[in-house]
Amino acid sequence: ETGVTQSPTHLIKTRGQQVTLRCSSQSGHNTVSWYQQALGQGPQFIFQYYREEENGRGNFPPRFSGLQFPNYSSELNVNALELDDSALYLCASSLGRGVSGELFFGEGSRLTVL
Amino acid sequence: SQQGEEDPQALSIQEGENATMNCSYKTSINNLQWYRQNSGRGLVHLILIRSNEREKHSGRLRVTLDTSKKSSSLLITASRAADTASYFCAPGAGGGNKLTFGTGTQLKVEL
Numbered sequence: 001e002t003g004v005t006q007s008p009t010h011l012i013k014t015r016g017q018q019v020t021l022r023c024s025s026q027s028g029h030n031t032v033s034w035y036q037q038a039l040g041q042g043p044q045f046i047f048q049y050y051r052e053e054e055n056g057r058g059n060f061p062p063r064f065s066g067l068q069f070p071n072y073s074s075e076l077n078v079n080a081l082e083l084d085d086s087a088l089y090l091c092a093s094s095l096g097r098g099v100s101g102e103l104f105f106g107e108g109s110r111l112t113v114l
Numbered sequence: 115s116q117q118g119e120e121d122p123q124a125l126s127i128q129e130g131e132n133a134t135m136n137c138s139y140k141t142s143i144n145n146l147q148w149y150r151q152n153s154g155r156g157l158v159h160l161i162l163i164r165s166n167e168r169e170k171h172s173g174r175l176r177v178t179l180d181t182s183k184k185s186s187s188l189l190i191t192a193s194r195a196a197d198t199a200s201y202f203c204a205p206g207a208g209g210g211n212k213l214t215f216g217t218g219t220q221l222k223v224e225l
Binding site: 002004031033035040041042043044045048055056058088090092094101102103104105106107108110 | 147
């Protein structure tokens with residue numbers, strides 16, 4: 001148990017729809033990172049939030065956006081869903097944004113786009 | 115942040131045997147981490163080794179780091195069926211915890 005919770009655990013959407021995924025970070029952690037993991041692949045970095053501001057972004061289009069709230073929980077929003085967005089979306093929390101340290105992952109949200 | 119490349123892609127062994135998987139990376143690092151992922155679940159942190167360390171142990175895990183060769187290895191001794199999972203390395207080079215992951219090593223431990 002990492003203390004990081006994600007919701008929903010599974011969801012099905014159709015192409016063109018929008019989705020919001022939620023993440024509660026471990027107590028005391030002020031940094032949240034989001035990852036996309038397609039079947040058979042490693043997790044790909046989407047973006048990171050530190051104290052409510054975006055602190056780095058991977059190679060994902062602007063239709064992937066996020067928010068971090070004052071309690072450090074976070075949302076990942078994906079607009080105009082495409083079939084290739086079907087994946088496991090993982091949230092990871094950590095403390096600080098300095099030298100790389102341990103990430104604490106949630107169990108993920110499995111998104112299927114039809 | 116740079117991505118590590120794990121090798122082999124897949125490894126199948128018998129319970130009780132040792133499993134060794136390797137990681138290579140391209141540029142200087144501050145540390146390197148190993149994570150485990152059971153099928154369809156979140157990643158679990160196993161161990162972090164700093165750039166000034168050469169070897170680190172944690173239970174049945176032994177990690178080595180060779181910064182001159184830009185490589186690391188993870189050894190799991192006396193493997194168990196419960197060790198069946200994907201294993202990922204993540205080189206850390208500062209700039210925050212924006213870790214990137216390769217495709218991992220899929221370990222299968224058979225009874």
